[in-house]
Amino acid sequence: ETGVTQSPTHLIKTRGQQVTLRCSSQSGHNTVSWYQQALGQGPQFIFQYYREEENGRGNFPPRFSGLQFPNYSSELNVNALELDDSALYLCASSSGVVNYGYTFGSGTRLTVV
Amino acid sequence: AQSVTQLDSQVPVFEEAPVELRCNYSSSVSVYLFWYVQYPNQGLQLLLKYLSGSTLVKGINGFEAEFNKSQTSFHLRKPSVHISDTAEYFCAVSEVGNDMRFGAGTRLTVKP
Secondary structure, three states: OOOOOOOOOEEEEEOOOOEEEEEOOOOOOEEEEEEEEEEOOOOOOEEEEOEEEEEEEEEOOOOEEEEEHHHHHHHHHEOOHHHHHHHEEEEEEEEEOOOOOOOOOEEEEEEOO | OEEEEEEOOOOEEEEOOOOEEEEEOOOOEEEEEEEEEEOOOOOOOOOOEOEEEEOOOEHHHEEEEEEOOOEEEEEEEEEEOOHHHOOEEEEEEEEEOOOOOEEEEEEEEOOO
């Protein structure tokens, strides 16, 4: 059984650019959630996808968008990057919409300069 | 909406001493409760979870937590810590059918 894999592991972007982060969910999981973890803080919920549809969104602006594919993998897209977007982005997968506990990937460290 | 407060941002403790990391939550409905651990430059690993039933939950690495509904708490405990337990610990809450919300974290530092 494979876990959650995220790519890339590290990324440096310039302010104003766009970025796409990728996540492969754990085998058998059809729900993917994305979190932003700024340095020294707890993870903040961005949004969740269930069976290719957005199923909840946190307090993030529309320039944060996502997709989920038929194989349940997912992408997080961020447009018009700002310095404050620098953070560890975590992907978590689970089975169904009732949350019995997520399996997390190791994250993508995004640095905006 | 649900929320979580971790009462201590840092907890230093000597090796082989007991430790308690405190967590309080706020919700108007039934919740699931979780503790995760994060080692440097890694993702989050599930330590234990409370879904229903017994209020004392045992997890991995010798950790346990007790759900107290009247005090809306879910404190994490370990009777004897090791150097390898040094990490960031996150308490999280999920209302049934909703996403998971995390606390700000408690940095546990175990000293020799």
